[in-house]
Amino acid sequence: MTAVIGSVLLSLALFFAPERANAQVDVYEFETQEQEQRFRQLSNEFRCPMCQNANLSSSPGGVAADLRREIYRMIMEGQTDAEIEQFMLSRYGDFVLYRPRLTLQTILLWFGPLLFLVLGGWISYSIIRRSAGKTHPASSPASSAITAAEDDAVDETIEISAAERERLNRLLAGLSSDSNANNSER
Numbered sequence: 001m002t003a004v005i006g007s008v009l010l011s012l013a014l015f016f017a018p019e020r021a022n023a024q025v026d027v028y029e030f031e032t033q034e035q036e037q038r039f040r041q042l043s044n045e046f047r048c049p050m051c052q053n054a055n056l057s058s059s060p061g062g063v064a065a066d067l068r069r070e071i072y073r074m075i076m077e078g079q080t081d082a083e084i085e086q087f088m089l090s091r092y093g094d095f096v097l098y099r100p101r102l103t104l105q106t107i108l109l110w111f112g113p114l115l116f117l118v119l120g121g122w123i124s125y126s127i128i129r130r131s132a133g134k135t136h137p138a139s140s141p142a143s144s145a146i147t148a149a150e151d152d153a154v155d156e157t158i159e160i161s162a163a164e165r166e167r168l169n170r171l172l173a174g175l176s177s178d179s180n181a182n183n184s185e186r
Contacts, residue, residue, distance in 0.1 A: 026065065028072045035075050042071050042081060046088055047098045055098050 030036040040057065046067065048059035056064045056071070067088075074084045088096050100106045108115075160168070 026068055031076075038081060039068075039072060039075055042075075042084060043068055045085075045098055046071075046096050049092055049096060 028036075028039065030039065043057040044055050046056045048054050048056055048061055048064040048067070050061040050063040051059045054061075054064070056067050070087075071084060074087065079087075094100055094103070094106070100109060102110055
């Protein structure tokens with residue numbers, strides 16, 4: 001039963017496939033080779049307003065097919081590429097150009113990536129430079145000299161009684177024996 005259903009589906013797919021394949025092909029008759037080249041060039045330069053990420057040549061959309069017919073008609077009427085481009089721009093705006101022109105409105109589009117790359121490089125450079133300029137306080141000779149001087153000052157200013165010193169030594173001995181016991185357990 002499954003084989004019968006599979007063969008029916010395959011037959012239907014093969015039956016309708018050639019019709020679908022032929023539906024996307026535009027056939028235009030040109031008088032000269034130069035007209036055909038202009039048609040191909042203009043079809044590649046304009047974006048399909050419906051598909052947005054495809055030029056008119058590669059777009060299967062109905063709008064693209066209409067615009068290809070319009071370009072063909074204008075070429076056959078003898079209009080120049082500039083006139084055809086002006087027609088498309090007046091009808092669809094700058095969006096229809098696959099490669100936008102450099103204007104005040106598109107300057108960020110053209111130079112934005114370079115601006116962000118330079119800005120990112122500058123920020124990275126300043127972060128690396130700042131981190132390289134900082135040193136660890138314990139490794140600095142000046143800071144260790146200050147620490148030693150501060151230690152001497154603390155020793156001189158704090159006087160503890162003999163009982164307090166004995167208690168401190170017991171506490172320190174207890175801590176070291178606890179840490180030794182902890183280390184031996186590991």
